[in-house]
Amino acid sequence: MSEEQFSILLVDDDEVDRLTVKRALKKAGLRALLIEAKKGAEAITKLQPSGNNLVPVPDTNYSSQTVDSTNHIFDLILLDYRLPDIDGLHLIAKIKELNLDLPLIVLTGQGDEELAVEIMKAGAADYLSKAKIEPKSLAKAIENAIRIHRAEQAVRLANQRLRASNELLVLKNQELERQQQQIKLQNIKLQESYNLKSEFLATMSHELRTPMNAIMGFSQLLLRQYPDPLTEQQQNLVRRIFNNSKSLLDMINEMLDFSKIEAGKLEVNSQKFDLNYLVKLTVEELRSLAIQKHLNLAVDIQLEDQFIIQDLNFVKRTLINLVSNAIKFTEAGEVKVKVWSTDETKVAISVTDTGIGIAPEDHEKIFQAFRQGDQSFTRKHSGTGLGLAITQSLVKMMGGKISLDSELGKGATFTVEIPRKYDV
Structure with a gap:
């Protein structure tokens, strides 16, 4: 049995029947506060917030006690179908006019079962025959009616919140669609x-x-x-x-x-060529730049299989950009080109210099178009700032990647890793 105390409006013109209900509740051990009404009009008045005198039904030794319950909300209505001034159907209609959402159990006399069914269709939660009222059945009917009613209220509240959330989502989606349209127009x-x-x-x-x-x-x-x-x-x-x-x-x-x-007009044109020969030839073409600055230009090739299937011009342009950059930013020391196989499917080309180096915070910037490590108008080294941006694009188009290892004042190493065979 529930430990919760329920407030119940008992509407019945027969004092004996009202007493029977109260005794049944007491015997069942159901904690309840009762308000009694003998007529329909009186019940409507009791349902107003002003005049509720609740009578507690204690667990033991029933005693009537008046309790002030101004603005009290009932948990349930026990309603006799046949009242002196109004029948159950019309009373339910009047209760609905008060916008009260309360569970209602109809108490019927002998032969009123068909009428009780009509009342349930009108909104009652259950009906009980007065002749068959038992403590357990009455208590169970009351608890079930209140429990189901509260569950329905929770569902309605959840549905209301869901509808409100859906409406809000619809508004947000409409706003997002409008913003997306604006973004599309701006992108165009x-x-x-x-x-x-x-x-x-x-x-x-x-x-x-x-x-x-x-x-x-x-x-x-x-x-x-x-x-x-x-x-x-x-x-x-x-x-x-x-x-x-x-x-x-x-x-x-x-x-x-x-x-x-x-x-998007530059396309990869893959072909089989000797990477060993291409690297040596390209380095020799750039050697005069190193000689002018008295730099040592070294080549270290460690390839067992020197043939790859890639875009020859892309590889050569990548090598030219990296080596010429290394020479440009190196005042003394050497520039070294190294080629090796990272595994059976990839080769790597690194260009290492002993130049000015690149600060860690500039590692990402130098691959951006029109960006150099030194962006000032008084910078020593001229150029468009496109060399590394182009190099990175060419490497990506070949299916490879480029990385940088450098510190300011300690030189730099650019490493390019590309597939041996270009995958169309």
Whole structure:
């Protein structure tokens, strides 16, 4: 039996029947506070917050006691179907008009079972025959009605909260959809601007290459002292023209490659080639840069199988960018190129220098486009800042990765790892 104390409104015009109910509750040990009403109108009044005089039914030695219960809420109504002023159906309708959500058990006389069923259809929780009221059955009916009613209330409350949450989610989803539409429109505009920028870079780079090649070509003719010999001062000036033109052409080529990568117009063209030969050839092409700065340029190749299937131009461009960068940022010491197999499916190429090094906080930045370790206008080393960004893109396109190990003032090592065979 539940230890909870229930408040019950007992509506019955027969004093004997009311007494029977109270005795049954006492015998069943059900803790209850009763308010009695003899008529329907009186019951409606009792259901108002103002005039509830609750009568406790103690576990032992029943005694009537008046309790102030202003604003008390009932847990249950025990209702006699036949009242002097109103029948059960109309009373239930009036109770509903008060917006009271209470479980209700109908007490019927002999032969009122069909009417009781109609009342249950109208909203009653259960019905009991007065002639068959027993302590256990009455207590069980009351507890079941209250328990089921509370469970239904909890379900309704949960459903209300769920509906409120759903409505809130719908509003949030609508707002998110609106924001997504705005983002899509902004992305479209950004993509258009991005494409225009890439096309502009590609067009300008292509157009600038023609006059730069002409300037370099004429400079080379002059350096050959054709048709007339040049003075030493004139040769020095022409060499400056040629060297600066070459630097500009390198920058233009970087811009052109970068614009092609951004536009997705650069594709991998895999072929089988001798990596050993390509590395040695590329290093020799760059050796003059090292000699000008009195740097030692070393090569260490440890390959059992020197043939790979990759994009030859991508590998060569990657090696050129890393070695030329190492030479550019190294004032004394050496630049070393090492090639080896990491396993049966991959090869690695590292370029190590004894140059200025790169601070740890700049390791990620230097792979960004137009970024260098020194971003100031007074930096010593010129360049577009695209070399490493292009290199990283080329390595990724080959299915590989590039890493950096460096500290400021202690040189740097760039390591590229690529598959032996490009996987289309």
